[in-house]
């Protein structure tokens with residue numbers, strides 16, 4: 001039986017009721033009768049997920065840099081770094097305000113620290129395999145300067161939260177970030193970035209246009225998260241549940257996506273794995289739980305991935 005796009009939208013419109021969603025990512029959108037809307041299935045994840053090899057070491061799983069946190073939102077940086085750590089990056093470095101250093105070392109001793117002053121030394125950033133920017137970063141001058149530096153770096157980034165708010169006012173930066181960057185807005189951030197929308201159908205059409213224009217991946221977060229790739233295809237993630245509706249959940253997702261980019265996955269594959277396992281960890285924890293905290297979710301991720309790997313034989 002055909003599944004229609006309207007099933008995955010919180011509001012109603014005439015167009016999405018007519019749009020068929022393909023099950024799985026198998027069909028190329030160029031194929032006849034294929035839909036640009038595709039539902040991610042377990043088989044797709046199995047095909048993407050790589051095993052951790054015997055004799056491998058931290059150097060094989062990439063080094064991620066997390067640029068996040070401010071005086072009052074250090075938690076966002078910790079949650080993002082925790083997501084990155086738990087999704088398996090070989091090394092994670094966080095650049096946070098100096099006042100947050102003790103918190104970082106106490107909460108996440110595995111994570112290294114980079115002084116914000118070093119962010120202006122572009123060469124020193126080249127060694128990172130993934131750079132995530134934005135959670136709890138604030139919108140003040142320092143944060144704007146950081147984004148300007150990243151534009152010059154010409155390395156793809158994962159942009160979330162305050163980075164998106166800054167980019168909404170700086171088209172020059174938005175359109176000059178490297179291709180294959182990943183933008184992870186929730187509904188409100190999406191509308192701040194790309195303009196107000198009447199409904200979700202319209203939002204998806206804008207997302208498809210912008211992802212193509214930017215040559216980047218847009219992760220439009222909601223109960224069903226839409227991963228819009230560089231070709232304008234919309235991949236629908238169906239894991240996750242309302243127990244996850246708590247502050248910090250998106251910060252963990254950003255860190256997870258950074259971990260997958262660091263491990264060598266493409267921007268699209270990293271976004272798919274991040275959203276899928278983020279939601280699945282939430283589903284596992286929500287059995288018998290009313291709500292889940294973001295810290296708990298991050299800690300669940302290695303268990304979730306291993307359980308999936310064992311069950312699917314991937």
Ligand SMILES: NC(=O)C1=CN([C@@H]2O[C@H](COP(=O)(O)OP(=O)(O)OC[C@H]3O[C@@H](n4cnc5c(N)ncnc54)[C@H](O)[C@@H]3O)[C@@H](O)[C@H]2O)[C@@H](O)CC1
Nearest residue numbers: 073074075076134135136137161162186187188247248251
């Ligand atoms: N422990 C921490 O330090 C935390 C820091 N955070 C950071 O704090 C900064 C600001 O976060 P705020 O929560 O103030 O701002 P947001 O822009 O995330 O949210 C502002 C308001 O927008 C609305 N909204 C958000 N998502 C929505 C959705 N999907 N549908 C409809 N309405 C929605 C809600 O009313 C919300 O209160 C961000 O940089 C964020 O990363 C938050 O992640 C929460 C935890």
Ligand SMILES: Nc1ncnc2c1ncn2[C@@H]1O[C@H](COP(=O)(O)OP(=O)(O)O)[C@@H](O)[C@H]1O
Nearest residue numbers: 186221222223240241242245247248249250251
């Ligand atoms: N009802 C829900 N069902 C599934 N996932 C949810 C639900 N509520 C929130 N989430 C997930 O939690 C995350 C929230 O992200 P975001 O709004 O950016 O949070 P924050 O800014 O507080 O970190 C997204 O990945 C979203 O998909």
